[in-house]
Amino acid sequence: MPLTAPNLDDREYQGLVDDAKRLVQHNCKEWTDHNVHDPGITLIETFAYMVDQLLYRLNRVPDRLYIAFLDLIGVRLLPPTAARAAVTFWLSAPQEQPLVVGTGSEVATLRTEAEESVVFTTTADLTVVPCTLEHLATSTADGNVVDHSQDLRDPVPCFSESPVSGDCLLLGLSDPVPSNVLVLHLSCTAEGSGIDPQRPPWEWEAWNGSGWSACEVDRDETGGLNREGDVVLHVPSSHVASVITRHRAGWVRCRAIAAAPDQPFYRRSPIVRGASAFTIGGSIEAVHAETVRDETIGLSEGVPGQRFAVTRPPVVQGDEPVVVEVAGGDSWQTWTLVDSFAGSQLNDRHFQLDASSGEISFGPAIREPDGLLRSYGAVPPKAAPIRIPSYRTGGGKSGNVARGALSVMRTGIPFVTRVENRRPAAGGVDGETVEMAKLRGPLALRTRDRAVTGEDYEQLARQAAPGIARVRCITETENDGSGGVRVLVVPAAMDDGTGQFRFEDLRPSPHVLQRVTQHLDERRVAGARLVVEPPYYQGVTVAATLTAKGRTQPERLRAEALSALYHYFNPLTGGPDGDGWPFGRPVQGGDVFAVLQRLPGTELVDDVRLFAADPLTGQRGDRVQRIELNRNALVFSFGHQVRVVAGS
Numbered sequence: 170m171p172l173t174a175p176n177l178d179d180r181e182y183q184g185l186v187d188d189a190k191r192l193v194q195h196n197c198k199e200w201t202d203h204n205v206h207d208p209g210i211t212l213i214e215t216f217a218y219m220v221d222q223l224l225y226r227l228n229r230v231p232d233r234l235y236i237a238f239l240d241l242i243g244v245r246l247l248p249p250t251a252a253r254a255a256v257t258f259w260l261s262a263p264q265e266q267p268l269v270v271g272t273g274s275e276v277a278t279l280r281t282e283a284e285e286s287v288v289f290t291t292t293a294d295l296t297v298v299p300c301t302l303e304h305l306a307t308s309t310a311d312g313n314v315v316d317h318s319q320d321l322r323d324p325v326p327c328f329s330e331s332p333v334s335g336d337c338l339l340l341g342l343s344d345p346v347p348s349n350v351l352v353l354h355l356s357c358t359a360e361g362s363g364i365d366p367q368r369p370p371w372e373w374e375a376w377n378g379s380g381w382s383a384c385e386v387d388r389d390e391t392g393g394l395n396r397e398g399d400v401v402l403h404v405p406s407s408h409v410a411s412v413i414t415r416h417r418a419g420w421v422r423c424r425a426i427a428a429a430p431d432q433p434f435y436r437r438s439p440i441v442r443g444a445s446a447f448t449i450g451g452s453i454e455a456v457h458a459e460t461v462r463d464e465t466i467g468l469s470e471g472v473p474g475q476r477f478a479v480t481r482p483p484v485v486q487g488d489e490p491v492v493v494e495v496a497g498g499d500s501w502q503t504w505t506l507v508d509s510f511a512g513s514q515l516n517d518r519h520f521q522l523d524a525s526s527g528e529i530s531f532g533p534a535i536r537e538p539d540g541l542l543r544s545y546g547a548v549p550p551k552a553a554p555i556r557i558p559s560y561r562t563g564g565g566k567s568g569n570v571a572r573g574a575l576s577v578m579r580t581g582i583p584f585v586t587r588v589e590n591r592r593p594a595a596g597g598v599d600g601e602t603v604e605m606a607k608l609r610g611p612l613a614l615r616t617r618d619r620a621v622t623g624e625d626y627e628q629l630a631r632q633a634a635p636g637i638a639r640v641r642c643i644t645e646t647e648n649d650g651s652g653g654v655r656v657l658v659v660p661a662a663m664d665d666g667t668g669q670f671r672f673e674d675l676r677p678s679p680h681v682l683q684r685v686t687q688h689l690d691e692r693r694v695a696g697a698r699l700v701v702e703p704p705y706y707q708g709v710t711v712a713a714t715l716t717a718k719g720r721t722q723p724e725r726l727r728a729e730a731l732s733a734l735y736h737y738f739n740p741l742t743g744g745p746d747g748d749g750w751p752f753g754r755p756v757q758g759g760d761v762f763a764v765l766q767r768l769p770g771t772e773l774v775d776d777v778r779l780f781a782a783d784p785l786t787g788q789r790g791d792r793v794q795r796i797e798l799n800r801n802a803l804v805f806s807f808g809h810q811v812r813v814v815a816g817s
Contacts, residue, residue: 181224289568478527492505658681707802758779
């Protein structure tokens with residue numbers, strides 16, 4: 170199939186004439202005769218004809234030359250972005266000594282006949298800390314703390330006699346267990362009546378040094394503290410020791426929270442008659458990349474402008490920049506990665522990296538107009554071996570694996586029996602194609618690698634982190650004249666298949682924010698104050714009542730209605746055009762009616778109610794017909810509720 174010739178300029182003769190006439194009307198108001206007999210119009214038509222011929226010839230430039238033009242202005246193909254996921258390592262049994270899962274440990278998907286395995290590598294050390302339960306206390310909603318550490322086998326009411334939201338059961342561990350999987354074995358009796366054992370109105374939290382962070386409940390065998398069993402918690406990485414009830418320990422707590430409208434609350438307090446604790450695993454972030462170590466890429470010829478290639482491109486950007494080492498005597502000299510050789514001097518040990526192709530280049534030598542030969546960067550000595558201590562390879566959309574897909578351990582770790590990713594991996598983006606680079610070329614030519622306008626900041630932010638989904642720049646005039654520039658970044662996140670996101674997944678990771686900030690800070694206008702952060706998310710809750718058509722199953726229609734709402738009020742793929750909810754667009758009841766009425770099984774949309782919600786606290790406001798959004802805010806679906814009435 171032949172390549173399609175790019176259309177470098179789509180203007181035609183009549184369009185050129187019309188543009189010129191509009192400029193005449195704007196700039197030469199005394200020129201009132203625009204008919205074809207006017208000599209000025211004749212000149213305009215003549216020049217339009219000549220420009221049309223030039224555009225025709227320009228569009229005949231072959232694809233190869235157009236790519237060469239892109240290369241001249243510094244356009245390089247963007248490399249793929251690696252997906253990331255939290256990976257949990259489960260132990261075969263509790264350990265008496267700390268167990269370390271080292272940085273660079275590899276896990277992978279199951280290899281099949283049709284597909285190769287997808288490999289992920291841990292980005293930091295994970296230490297599974299052994300612990301025991303040493304202290305027990307209770308706290309009422311008004312802050313009255315009672316210590317029960319004398320005998321952990323005595324019956325202890327978890328909450329006050331008439332439980333209210335804010336009552337807490339406090340458990341002190343011998344050591345803090347950040348990023349660990351904590352198992353609490355609780356001996357409870359069936360006295361915490363009034364609740365749904367599958368949906369207890371509680372929240373488990375761990376102390377982070379300045380407040381309480383939520384723990385994820387993996388499994389609850391106690392039925393809301395009503396029988397003996399285990400409560401398995403994933404403790405956040407911020408867990409630290411603190412002093413509560415005069416005891417220093419790694420504190421976690423179970424806090425009673427206000428019940429949802431359809432959720433029952435405790436009528437009586439549950440009672441714990443015995444408790445113990447231990448760790449059984451831990452979680453750490455892993456990236457879709459394999460680490461290649463100590464790779465020799467060639468021998469230097471001792472001339473400027475040398476180029477070498479790694480054996481396993483593309484090179485995925487890691488937390489630390491790639492370095493090159495050149496043998497010099499009895500040691501290895503470290504060379505630094507730079508974006509451009511423009512500022513490199515004769516003795517600067519600099520190199521450039523094309524991450525997409527894996528090509529490494531050293532500084533060239535250019536003859537100046539005065540005849541002198543100037544070297545931009547040092548030249549590796551002749552016959553000196555050149556190596557890369559380590560780099561990562563991988564990335565792409567193939568890394569966006571589903572929940573539970575990472576189940577194979579490629580690195581043997583003692584006492585670790587299995588591994589899994591509890592949520593889908595997200596952030597993987599394929600490398601840029603030539604066709605995509607052609608579209609980006611004119612933007613790069615306009616931006617000139619400098620951030621001046623809001624569009625410049627957005628373009629350069631995407632260049633710094635191709636894995637982000639949306640970018641919005643708030644310029645000075647939009648920011649009430651404060652003189653600052655805010656760049657709002659929305660990461661590429663994976664939903665659960667029904668359009669629902671975890672709120673944490675819509676906030677970019679610190680390393681993405683740091684990468685974008687550093688890239689823009691080097692290119693911003695002097696004096697411009699730059700802030701890179703996530704946008705404000707306005708929570709939206711919809712409560713609707715539908716009447717189903719005669720043969721439509723109510724439960725099926727309810728599931729379809731919830732999915733439609735989550736997909737529509739979606740910051741990434743929602744909105745009227747399906748490309749993400751527009752910044753600042755208000756939410757109206759009419760939007761909900763339109764979404765629900767389009768469902769095949771809907772006979773009638775009986776009632777729609779809108780509520781503004783806070784995604785962080787879970788609090789909902791009063792019923793409204795319209796939710797106003799700040800012009801730099803996005804929506805976040807928060808707990809939609811749909812009731813379906815069977816049709817006749």
